[in-house]
Amino acid sequence: MPFRQRIKSTTYGFATLAELLAKASPARAGDRLAGIAAESAEENVAAKMALADLPLRDILAEPLVPYETDEVTRLILDTHDTAAFQAIASLTVGELRELLLEPASDSAALARLAPAITPEIAAAVSKLMRNQDLILAARKCRVVTRFRNTIGLAGTMAVRLQPNHPTDDPAGILAAIADGLMYGAGDAVIGINPATDSIARTDSLLRLLDDLIVRFAIPTQACVLSHVTTTLALMEKGAPVDLVFQSIGGTEGVNRSFGVSLAMLAEAQEAARALKRDTLGDNVMYFESGQGSALSANAHHGIDQQTCEARAYAVARAFSPLLVNTVVGFIGPEYLYDGKEILRAALEDHFCGKLMGLPMGVDVCYTNHAEADQDDMDAILAVLAAAGVTYIMGVPGADDVMLGYQSTSFHDALFVREAFSLKRAPEFEEWLREMDITDEAGHLLPPRSDHRLIANATTQRG
Amino acid sequence: MRERPRDPWLSLAALTPARIALGRAGASLPTREVLSFALAHAQARDAVHAGLDRPALARSLAALGLATVEVESEADGRDRYLARPDLGRRLAAPSRERLESLAHAPCDLCLMVGDGLSATAVAEHSPALIGAFLPHAARLGLKLAAVVIARGARVALGDDVALTLNARAVAVLIGERPGLSAADSLGIYLTYGARPGMTDAQRNCISNVRPLGLAPSEAAARLAWLVEAALSRGITGVDLKDESDALSHAAAEAPTLPR
Numbered sequence: 120m121p122f123r124q125r126i127k128s129t130t131y132g133f134a135t136l137a138e139l140l141a142k143a144s145p146a147r148a149g150d151r152l153a154g155i156a157a158e159s160a161e162e163n164v165a166a167k168m169a170l171a172d173l174p175l176r177d178i179l180a181e182p183l184v185p186y187e188t189d190e191v192t193r194l195i196l197d198t199h200d201t202a203a204f205q206a207i208a209s210l211t212v213g214e215l216r217e218l219l220l221e222p223a224s225d226s227a228a229l230a231r232l233a234p235a236i237t238p239e240i241a242a243a244v245s246k247l248m249r250n251q252d253l254i255l256a257a258r259k260c261r262v263v264t265r266f267r268n269t270i271g272l273a274g275t276m277a278v279r280l281q282p283n284h285p286t287d288d289p290a291g292i293l294a295a296i297a298d299g300l301m302y303g304a305g306d307a308v309i310g311i312n313p314a315t316d317s318i319a320r321t322d323s324l325l326r327l328l329d330d331l332i333v334r335f336a337i338p339t340q341a342c343v344l345s346h347v348t349t350t351l352a353l354m355e356k357g358a359p360v361d362l363v364f365q366s367i368g369g370t371e372g373v374n375r376s377f378g379v380s381l382a383m384l385a386e387a388q389e390a391a392r393a394l395k396r397d398t399l400g401d402n403v404m405y406f407e408s409g410q411g412s413a414l415s416a417n418a419h420h421g422i423d424q425q426t427c428e429a430r431a432y433a434v435a436r437a438f439s440p441l442l443v444n445t446v447v448g449f450i451g452p453e454y455l456y457d458g459k460e461i462l463r464a465a466l467e468d469h470f471c472g473k474l475m476g477l478p479m480g481v482d483v484c485y486t487n488h489a490e491a492d493q494d495d496m497d498a499i500l501a502v503l504a505a506a507g508v509t510y511i512m513g514v515p516g517a518d519d520v521m522l523g524y525q526s527t528s529f530h531d532a533l534f535v536r537e538a539f540s541l542k543r544a545p546e547f548e549e550w551l552r553e554m555d556i557t558d559e560a561g562h563l564l565p566p567r568s569d570h571r572l573i574a575n576a577t578t579q580r581g
Numbered sequence: 582m583r584e585r586p587r588d589p590w591l592s593l594a595a596l597t598p599a600r601i602a603l604g605r606a607g608a609s610l611p612t613r614e615v616l617s618f619a620l621a622h623a624q625a626r627d628a629v630h631a632g633l634d635r636p637a638l639a640r641s642l643a644a645l646g647l648a649t650v651e652v653e654s655e656a657d658g659r660d661r662y663l664a665r666p667d668l669g670r671r672l673a674a675p676s677r678e679r680l681e682s683l684a685h686a687p688c689d690l691c692l693m694v695g696d697g698l699s700a701t702a703v704a705e706h707s708p709a710l711i712g713a714f715l716p717h718a719a720r721l722g723l724k725l726a727a728v729v730i731a732r733g734a735r736v737a738l739g740d741d742v743a744l745t746l747n748a749r750a751v752a753v754l755i756g757e758r759p760g761l762s763a764a765d766s767l768g769i770y771l772t773y774g775a776r777p778g779m780t781d782a783q784r785n786c787i788s789n790v791r792p793l794g795l796a797p798s799e800a801a802a803r804l805a806w807l808v809e810a811a812l813s814r815g816i817t818g819v820d821l822k823d824e825s826d827a828l829s830h831a832a833a834e835a836p837t838l839p840r
Contacts, residue, residue, distance in 0.1 A: 148664050151664070152664070152665065152666075152667065282599070283599070284597055284598075284599065285598065288596070288597070290596045290597075291596045291597030291598075291599070292597070293596075294593035294594070294596040294597050294599075294601060295597055295599045295601055297590065297593060298588075298590065298593065298599075298601035298602060301588070301590070452663045452664060453663070453664055453665065453666050456663075456664055486758060487622065487625035487626060487628075487629055487758060487759050487760065487761070487764075488629045488663055488698050488758055488759075492622060493618070493619070493622070514599075515597075515599040515600045515601045515603075516599065516600025516601070516603055516610075516614065516618065517600075517618070518599070518600050518618070518621075518761045518762075520597070520598045520599050520760075520762060523758065523760040525622075525761070528600075528610075530603070530605060530608065530609055530610050533605075533608030533609075534608055534609060536608070537607075537608050563605075563608075566588045566589050566590075566604075567589060568589030568590060570590075573589075573590040573593070576590070576593055576596075577590075577592065577593065
């Protein structure tokens, strides 16, 4: 369906919904690289104006990727809750923005609405929202998930402890974990990105994490972020798998480039649930995604990178994940050029995920060839904390020595807790007190060399 | 200034290059750590934005007895280079004409040295690497094209260069994305039958070439093994596994290459 917007004597035309969404997107490098960005600032606003007047029904009526050839489109349309959609069926995109900002759209109302929100609707409305709108609407969304603790309660923010090592050295990994736990991090998950995808290596890392969690009765979950096929093979062999990880994207083509399909994810979810390793809930999946993956895999179908990203959240939503995070600045400046673009993308991804009902975390990060630095990360982190981000990463000193990028640190998490009065997952918070790592208020006690966690990491030195 | 102590589990820091046991000032980093991180990032940023001194590199290579030719990609300017990887993969028209004007019979291998994301790495390590590779090239009887020194280069620029120079294979020596711990890593990408449109799955990569990583002499031996295998089997990429480790102790027979 063609769209038009007249501004004084100029009429801007947009041939398809994909073109309208792309041209309405806030400026970013990846859309320019794909050749689909607005060609002038005025065209960008003209597209936003046309988008504001677009009925939500019309978005449902025009799939961005054909139903017949894309299983993500089929998932989106087949699982759309038409009963819940009645509440917003008569609205335009611009009217939905205003509804979301009304006080009456509280946590309960937004939770009821979530199954009516397709990724395209979420992406469309986000393009009309300023950063402050993205903060206000997202912070009202409440998504709570459970495995061995409770993630996402009001007034909390969790941290993934990310103890990566360039060669997966067990002693080095245990040292980084001990450091992180002593800094009060690790309630979201203790999650290792392995340096290789070898089955034997992943198996030994899983056992390392399981031993630690059992030995110290840590109310958290472990994950080795291998490919889903590796994790499936390991579950068959009886390896101690808490969470199944997978990188996902928003079109069937991106997922194929990652070597995954919806059927494969369903099989893995079922296998992990059957292990019954949880104590509180069966949210067993952990997904990562990030703007730009579809263009990078040449599977974007002319869709802007933010809308592609939102479609990945439809994939995530189908598997009731414990955790989902966008790895927002990892992909590089050809997709998100500088701190401003990374900040905008972080807020959009977090908002879209939350609106669709996901436990949305953000890997606030950058690479050395992006126009960004620690000050940009501090600003993004603070803004996300205001938006109620579910969890962030905890990397020793913000420097991931395996993946070669900068994320947020254990110290950064403490900064956020102090500045925004945010607690950890309650079960983990209690464990830290029992372990004499924090005081009653959750603040770190003075560091001790004779702590059991340190002694444990020291004896592993071999 | 009196320094804040590191954490009392500092001994664990010997087990990992990760930044652990940093200590804290309240919830925040000690000043020492803020500055040490800032320095590492500054060095990485400087490496990303440094320009390659191509005449100096050409002189170093001339001292090894090598002819060189300078080319540019369509990505003019560092900002444009970073934002538009597609332009960094295409030869600028004058550079294409320059290469076409060279008299060139078919050859076995073209070495292309490109600035990539760290001109520092290229300037500091590519002469040593090429110097160590030349004896291998002589042993293998390789016919080499003039060494191409490229500005604004992505790996795939080598595909265009190899096709224009009628080379059977191309080895691209290029500055890798600087990390906080090392800003001077050189990467080597070998592609057989290169032409525009090749994917990374069709290349073999040797990465982290630097004195404190993979030493240039060792990288040169590995490259020679790959070049020999690529030219005799007619492939590079995922179907050509690097077995140079297994063979490095085997007696090396003087191999002959198919023409």
